[in-house]
Amino acid sequence: MDWIAYTGPIWVSIATVVVYYGFLFRLMRVKIRLAAQCRSKGEVFDRYACDDPGLRAADRTQLNMLEQLPVFLLALWLHAWVVSAESATIAGAVWLGARAMYPVILGSTLDRDIPRRLWVSTGLGYAALWFMIGGVVLALVA
Numbered sequence: 001m002d003w004i005a006y007t008g009p010i011w012v013s014i015a016t017v018v019v020y021y022g023f024l025f026r027l028m029r030v031k032i033r034l035a036a037q038c039r040s041k042g043e044v045f046d047r048y049a050c051d052d053p054g055l056r057a058a059d060r061t062q063l064n065m066l067e068q069l070p071v072f073l074l075a076l077w078l079h080a081w082v083v084s085a086e087s088a089t090i091a092g093a094v095w096l097g098a099r100a101m102y103p104v105i106l107g108s109t110l111d112r113d114i115p116r117r118l119w120v121s122t123g124l125g126y127a128a129l130w131f132m133i134g135g136v137v138l139a140l141v142a
Helices: 003-040 053-082 085-106 116-141
Strands: none
Touching: 003 053, 003 085, 053 085, 053 116, 085 116
């Protein structure tokens, strides 16, 4: 396989890992802050009993990307291989941009209900996924 033809999807894949680890570091910073607050009160930080809106937001951001990641990578690479590396790169960049917008749209805290405004990010991401998956299916049945 000539990997040069797949430079775009390779860069999108690398950028995806970078964004995902950015979300993990954000989550880690929130946990460290909360653990320090608990220590200063003489309490033990229990991540699962904690009802902090900042932790919920950081958690939701990281977990949402983790939930989408396997399907995204599969769709990206199948589309690149079967349909077009160029269109996979564009759709992959759109998906990644939508994921990167998620914490910005969500904000630094999350109450009990997930805000409807997140559909901007989620809808755009789903559209990119279905474009890639649909392209593969159309290529297979053509």
